[in-house]
Amino acid sequence: MTVKEIISSTRSYNLHSHTQFCDGRADMARFADAAVKAGYKHYGFTPHSPIPFHSPCNMEQSQVEEYIAEFNRLKDEYRGRINLYLSMEIDYLGEAWGASHDYFSSLPLDYKLSSIHFIPVADGETMIDVDGRPENFLDKMSKYFDNDIRYVVDKFYERTLEMIEAGGFDIIGHFDKIGFNASHFKPGIELERWYQKHLDNVIDAIAAKGIIAEVNTKAWEAPVGAAPSQIATYAPRLFPSPDTIRKLVSAGIPVAINSDAHYPERISAGREAAFQIIDS
Ligand SMILES: [Zn+2]
Ligand SMILES: [Zn+2]
Numbered sequence: 001m002t003v004k005e006i007i008s009s010t011r012s013y014n015l016h017s018h019t020q021f022c023d024g025r026a027d028m029a030r031f032a033d034a035a036v037k038a039g040y041k042h043y044g045f046t047p048h049s050p051i052p053f054h055s056p057c058n059m060e061q062s063q064v065e066e067y068i069a070e071f072n073r074l075k076d077e078y079r080g081r082i083n084l085y086l087s088m089e090i091d092y093l094g095e096a097w098g099a100s101h102d103y104f105s106s107l108p109l110d111y112k113l114s115s116i117h118f119i120p121v122a123d124g125e126t127m128i129d130v131d132g133r134p135e136n137f138l139d140k141m142s143k144y145f146d147n148d149i150r151y152v153v154d155k156f157y158e159r160t161l162e163m164i165e166a167g168g169f170d171i172i173g174h175f176d177k178i179g180f181n182a183s184h185f186k187p188g189i190e191l192e193r194w195y196q197k198h199l200d201n202v203i204d205a206i207a208a209k210g211i212i213a214e215v216n217t218k219a220w221e222a223p224v225g226a227a228p229s230q231i232a233t234y235a236p237r238l239f240p241s242p243d244t245i246r247k248l249v250s251a252g253i254p255v256a257i258n259s260d261a262h263y264p265e266r267i268s269a270g271r272e273a274a275f276q277i278i279d280s
Contacts, residue, residue: 044111
């Protein structure tokens with residue numbers, strides 16, 4: 001079954017997860033088990049792809065063979081109970097690296113998920129992960145970006161459009177995620193006109209290419225290990241935001257609701273909330 005067939009025929013799927021092969025907190029077998037218990041018919045593994053430099057969150061190229069072997073073992077073990085899919089969350093790093101590159105076509109992936117987590121510093125090649133926790137993002141803003149939030153947001157969406165144009169993938173992951181950290185730096189930024197224009201441009205580009213847009217529910221609950229005060233004030237989020245989800249749906253863009261779980265106990269967190277928005 002293709003990913004489009006899966007998401008249009010059932011809600012019993014989850015196509016974005018992280019395990020021992022990147023920054024997930026449990027191994028693939030535990031996720032497969034949790035997926036069966038949660039009643040999924042289709043479950044996809046998407047470790048952060050190898051990239052051409054070291055990152056603590058990404059799988060090394062040398063681990064890929066072991067990842068594929070473990071996948072094949074589990075696929076056989078779970079046959080008849082759940083359909084498991086081999087994939088990766090592939091980083092787009094500009095022309096130098098992304099889902100359209102030969103390396104990824106050479107792997108037996110069932111589908112490809114493509115996301116942006118890194119953007120380059122203003123006048124260099126150094127890539128900075130802008131996807132982590134807000135407190136780290138604030139440090140990076142002063143350390144690498146001269147506190148120029150407009151540069152960071154513009155670059156994120158510029159790279160997003162380039163990634164869509166380059167193609168080679170089925171699903172675009174959490175495409176407005178920079179809004180989360182950018183809002184910590186400058187509250188209200190996502191309501192600004194220029195910011196909204198970026199979102200509209202991405203929606204147009206997704207529609208033109210016929211790819212699937214992910215609704216990512218990872219931030220629906222406060223981070224695991226958050227302090228009680230943080231949990232009490234935590235504002236649940238979806239990527240993209242509810243207004244943007246509605247725009248995707250009215251543009252006729254196929255939408256995949258994924259939990260991007262790093263912990264098996266969070267395997268379904270936020271998915272119901274996302275489906276409610278689509279149904280409303
Ligand atoms: Zn991601
Ligand atoms: Zn992810």
